[in-house]
Amino acid sequence: MDMDRDALLLIASSSLAAVAIASLCCWFLCRGSKLPLPLPPGPRGWPVLGNLPQLGAKPHHTMAALARQHGPLFRLRFGSAEVVVAASAKVASIFLRAHDANFSDRPPNSGAEHVAYNYQDLVFAPYGARWRALRKLCALSLFSAKALDALRAVREDEVRLMVAQLAHASSAAGVAVGQEANVCATNALARAAVGRRVFGSAAGEGSREFKDMVVELMQLAGVFNIGDFVPALRWLDPQGVVGKMKRLHRRYDGMMDGFIGERRDGKGGGDGKTKDLLSVMLGNNNNARPDGGGEGMMSFNHTDIKALLLNLFTAGTDTTSSTVEWALAELIRHRDVLTKAQRELDDVVGKDRLVTESDLPRLTFLAAIIKETFRLHPSTPLSLPRVAAEDCEVDGYRVPKGTTLLVNVWAIARDPASWGPDALEFRPARFLAGGSHESVDVKGSDYELIPFGAGRRICAGLSWGLRMVTLMTATLVHAFDWSLVNDMTPEKLDMEEAYGLTLQRAVPLMVHPVPRLLPSAYKVV
Numbered sequence: 001m002d003m004d005r006d007a008l009l010l011i012a013s014s015s016l017a018a019v020a021i022a023s024l025c026c027w028f029l030c031r032g033s034k035l036p037l038p039l040p041p042g043p044r045g046w047p048v049l050g051n052l053p054q055l056g057a058k059p060h061h062t063m064a065a066l067a068r069q070h071g072p073l074f075r076l077r078f079g080s081a082e083v084v085v086a087a088s089a090k091v092a093s094i095f096l097r098a099h100d101a102n103f104s105d106r107p108p109n110s111g112a113e114h115v116a117y118n119y120q121d122l123v124f125a126p127y128g129a130r131w132r133a134l135r136k137l138c139a140l141s142l143f144s145a146k147a148l149d150a151l152r153a154v155r156e157d158e159v160r161l162m163v164a165q166l167a168h169a170s171s172a173a174g175v176a177v178g179q180e181a182n183v184c185a186t187n188a189l190a191r192a193a194v195g196r197r198v199f200g201s202a203a204g205e206g207s208r209e210f211k212d213m214v215v216e217l218m219q220l221a222g223v224f225n226i227g228d229f230v231p232a233l234r235w236l237d238p239q240g241v242v243g244k245m246k247r248l249h250r251r252y253d254g255m256m257d258g259f260i261g262e263r264r265d266g267k268g269g270g271d272g273k274t275k276d277l278l279s280v281m282l283g284n285n286n287n288a289r290p291d292g293g294g295e296g297m298m299s300f301n302h303t304d305i306k307a308l309l310l311n312l313f314t315a316g317t318d319t320t321s322s323t324v325e326w327a328l329a330e331l332i333r334h335r336d337v338l339t340k341a342q343r344e345l346d347d348v349v350g351k352d353r354l355v356t357e358s359d360l361p362r363l364t365f366l367a368a369i370i371k372e373t374f375r376l377h378p379s380t381p382l383s384l385p386r387v388a389a390e391d392c393e394v395d396g397y398r399v400p401k402g403t404t405l406l407v408n409v410w411a412i413a414r415d416p417a418s419w420g421p422d423a424l425e426f427r428p429a430r431f432l433a434g435g436s437h438e439s440v441d442v443k444g445s446d447y448e449l450i451p452f453g454a455g456r457r458i459c460a461g462l463s464w465g466l467r468m469v470t471l472m473t474a475t476l477v478h479a480f481d482w483s484l485v486n487d488m489t490p491e492k493l494d495m496e497e498a499y500g501l502t503l504q505r506a507v508p509l510m511v512h513p514v515p516r517l518l519p520s521a522y523k524v525v
């Protein structure tokens, strides 16, 4: 009997233990699902500075190498700031499509504070009604299909002037074609924005100084400024970045004041009939803030105007001209591609006039060259940073609120997983009908090729930039044969990059342009 009771007790206690263990397992399993997801993997950083000292002279290259080690979504720490880097088309699409709303703000940075009028511009404006109003204004005045068409003659005019300038360039030292392209891009944009050209000719009247100012701004904006990430060191400005930004800002500010001042004095502004961006903004200027309301209620104060003009003159000039310069460098290195493009242009345009914008839709090979240039030489290799408004989950990892997002558009566009084994080769045919990437475009919906970014904060000037790059490259390819200075062979051409927020050529492209059309084509009417 005693034995039976003992056996029963044993059975009961074993069952209880089993139930307890099962409940514990269940509790752990359930709790497991609520365990916070891990943060993305990443390299160990230094005390205080984190990974900042490891970025090197070309952070987009370093980050591409880190992605090979840690995967296409990895984590860095810049001082006290958490950073995630997207380095594949799939991860970029999760951030910029699925989580775009959460990443529609830009992180705080000294460039926005000291150069861009303390975030009063469009590029760094907090995501909200004011940002929306500024984008809408740009679209209506410059970048919508209607505005773009209305300004067609301005772009064609400036390209014609650039060609005339090049046709008469006979220096033995050759011409810096990027500089000529920069004058063209800046003057076209200036006519649309402030109603007049800003430079008389390529070499003179401050054009070189202006380009240098834009390049300096991009270099400064590309520096990962220690003071931005380690608040205790901000006052020290260890890299001297803030001091340089303040000096540069004063020079830009004088230029922007000049545009507004001359218009208020009744000078500048073209024929007085066309409404450039400046006159639209001044017409609405009653010193109120553009923080929403209906379209009719938008109004802009003096600083709003200067900040937006500054954005256009900096974001819209060097990006455009350096892409044209890279395209020409690639074409000089790939004679077969250049010859094929010239044949297409001769067929569509002939030899007695220059290219016009209405020719562009028929230049399919040229369009493929432009895409291939944007792929290998995106002018903003790490795009512009975004910041997470809330915690979110991306590809099985936790990305906390306040994390900065960098999208390595340079690495994504060279990823063999998207582009195949010839990813590093200049091969425009991949974009032609029947090619491996026939349907891929640069306009923000094909994440393997996003030189203009994607999502809500995609480049506001995409339509203008793409049109200018295409028209300028088509015209230069059609109007001239190109040879390198000092009898340099194309294989010796230096293709090294100089890192900044925008990607310059380390060595400017120096060339001899040789006219190849009938003389009448080069006349400026």
Ligand code: HEM
Pocket: 122, 123, 124, 135, 189, 311, 312, 313, 315, 316, 317, 319, 320, 323, 378, 379, 380, 383, 384, 385, 451, 452, 453, 454, 455, 456, 457, 458, 459, 460, 461, 462, 464, 465, 466, 469
């Ligand atoms: C080759 C030409 C250009 C390239 C490759 C380029 C690239 C970019 C990129 C990558 C961004 C960041 C997008 C993002 O955060 O996802 C951007 C933003 C911007 N770009 Fe461009 N850009 C070009 C030309 C232009 C032009 C011509 C203008 C104006 C005249 C312009 C004005 C802007 C502005 C205002 C923003 C900020 C948009 C915002 O924050 O809402 N860009 N651009």
